Amino acid sequence: MTVATPRRFVRADGPDKVTGSGRYTADLTFTGMLAAKFRYAEIAHGRITRLDTTAAQAISGVFAVITDADVPDVRFGPFVADRTLFARDVVRFEGEIVAAVAASTPEIAARAAAAIIVEYEPLPLVTDLEDALTAGASLVHEHWAVYGSADPVVRDRNDASFSSITTGDVDAGMAAADLVIESRFVADGCHAVPIEPRAVVAQWEGNKVTIWTSTQVPFDARAGVCETLEMPASRVRIIVPHLGGGFGGKCGFHYEAHVAALARVAKRPVRLVFSRREEFLAPDRRREGMVIDIRTGVRHDGTITARTGWMAMDNGAYTADAGFFPQLAAMHIAGPYKIPNVSVEAHLVYTNHQPSGSVRAPTAPQACWALESHTDEVAAAVGMDPVAFRKLNAVDTGDVGPSGQTYGEIGVQQCITEATRLVGYGETPLPHDEAIGVAIGWWPSFAVPSGAYIKLDGDGSGQIITGAQECGTGAVMTLRQLAADELGMNPEDFELVYQDTSVAPYDMGATGSQTLFNNGRAVVAAAGQIAEQLRNLAAEFFEASAADIVLADGGAYVAGSPVATVSIAELAGIAASGELLIGHGSGTPPATPQLVGSSCVGDLGMAAFVAPQFSCHAVRIRLDRDTGVVRVLEVAAAHDSGTIINELGALGQVEGGVMMGIGQALTEGTVYDDEGRQRNAGLLEYKLQTCADSPVIRTHFVQIVTPDAGPRGAKGLAEAPNVATAAAIANAIAKLVGTPVRRLPMTPERVWEALQS
């Protein structure tokens, strides 16, 4: 099967966004609307000894003050039910919500929140990942053992989720090695930082609530409201206006229930808008810090014989969606390599930090950074060029990976070839202060159920009514093209109706790079039903067989007689007085690949990669040896994400992911004070990459029409570009410094220190 040329088209929501007419959640107002503010713990660990809201309630303009006592007694969490909407007895991180206020203005709400009296008895801080796992460590959750949890989750005291992957016999594998290389790396936590701070508006009518919210996952948000406020899904409607980015930070269920509960008590619509500082401190979605030990056995000829790994990841105070992180991280320490003997174990550790959660390719950038830095050390130990070493050991079509999965046609080898070619690796000598680093990465596609409807109205214009969520990537925009192609129409013939849980069928949301992968199949299936209806109508019109009808260029004709056509609009007009043109679809997700010869403890389904994506990033940097400042000059990114359907959107994902990766590599890391509080919870102290920092980015797609994947052989894409950039930068830095910088981010101070050693 050949790959069709991908299209470049203008996104349907574009005009709203360039004119300022598009509405985001914080732009919405309702008659009588109040402003919400939260009172946060502000300390990282303590027992509440007094909580008094009387003074706050008495302030004129305050309509509601609520705490744990005012909401149903529910503990929730997708993997471990360790969380409550409001702090109960104990606060476990500084951004934990103790109380919420609704008042006539944001200023009054803030004053009332400050007037709430809370007193604490301090509890011992748990902040060090390795200490937290020792036998005598203080517990973050004293009653961890009584919490409910998902079946496969293996946990023990501060170890909220443990996972291991074992293949072959590592002792024998290490014994067969000529050299064993050991490395340790430590990554700081960091943040998603969408430019839109989150906002939520809730309004009740009778016993039904409508919530407008800046979420990436409207159905998940609905489920959270239903669970915590004890309501059926039919009475909760989640609508997402335009969403100003997310990168995972707006996944999960956040403040929808708090605002709905406030609005119910206040009997008014209530709006919450976060400040940037709150955006840094409160959500249970930030990228987790990690401690990583890796050992690799290698033969003089460069063949890897065995690998062991140990990791501790900062779960923070509550588990959120991080339950599956250990297994995924373990896969990234095993890596996309042919290694017959593997044993990697990973622990998700409770601390008194902000909870971690899915941020763009969760666990991958840090783990890939560690593994690929280590890989360059191993290559150097056997005297091999790091690119040649990767080509020798990386998996290829038909190979068996470290978890016992046999891969179909995959393009990691081509990615290495293309990325190194694009950056001119090894071609010309570089100035003494420049170097090129190379790294490879991988990421699974997520196969889950997803639904869409399509209708064609009497004038032949269509609407795609989908559960899918657009967070900027353009994946939802691309659905128009899939529908149009099925029906021989133009993408512009379709409007999208989306981001409304009461209108569209379920979709998992803008998470796991799954929109096009799963909802794309649903839209193709829905369009297929309408295509069949149109063919039947055209068959009647031409007195021909439906099997001979071709749909193309906005019309239908009998195969072989394209001059006599009937327009889709005319057929839709006929249908309007008979059987209406309505399609629905939920495409069947591809099956999970079989694993052979491996065993996993704490198996949450992450050791088998459905439609795995591969990448190689090659980065040229310049280092100022006097200051430790690194400047990224050029990035070549080669990706196997299967078929590319929307080229403009795909390029945007790679470029944005690379830029985020540069930030993670060089500047983005949370710094804590001695009390477990974030010291850099603002954009002045937590530096994102700016336009002035942006390097040349060259992208190449290794397009393989992948079976058992998304529509037309597409895999996911949005997260993969965030995997290997920091690792490639690290390898370039290590070449210039002479040793890896073993802390992420590799700030000028850390690079300078490494230069001195």
Added chain:
Amino acid sequence: MSIPFKLDIELHVNGIEYPVTIDAGRNLVSVIRTEIGLTGTKEGCDDCECGACMVLLDGQPVNSCSYLAAQAQGRTIVTIEGVMHGADLRPLQRNLLEAGGVQCGFCTPGMIISATALLARNPSPTDEEIRIGLSGNLCRCTGYVKIVEAVARTAAG
């Protein structure tokens, strides 16, 4: 508790005069978004760091989160809603869409204001000048590549 000091001022926004009564300490972005009712100008940080709140003040780009509304009295304010010519998109807006420089769109109004000011003072900027000119506007989605391309295309005409 301090009693807020109220001011009656007139703001000239996108060619229209708006009389407003505000607390003296209010910043320009909140008055534009609330009293004046134009929500195209965004707030991303309240710290003068992200540029999402940029408007033109007498032709100069300013972060309206860090500017007192009262100081804007008597000056000409242009927001993203005032950028279009009638019903038609400006070439910069069209180029941003066609080059793929818009993803979530939250940085876009500020980017357009910033780039409009840049092109007004330097009609043929180099790529490097564009990159430096837009460095006060954070975009987390695009990696900036396609935004720079769109501004360069606009300059090239």
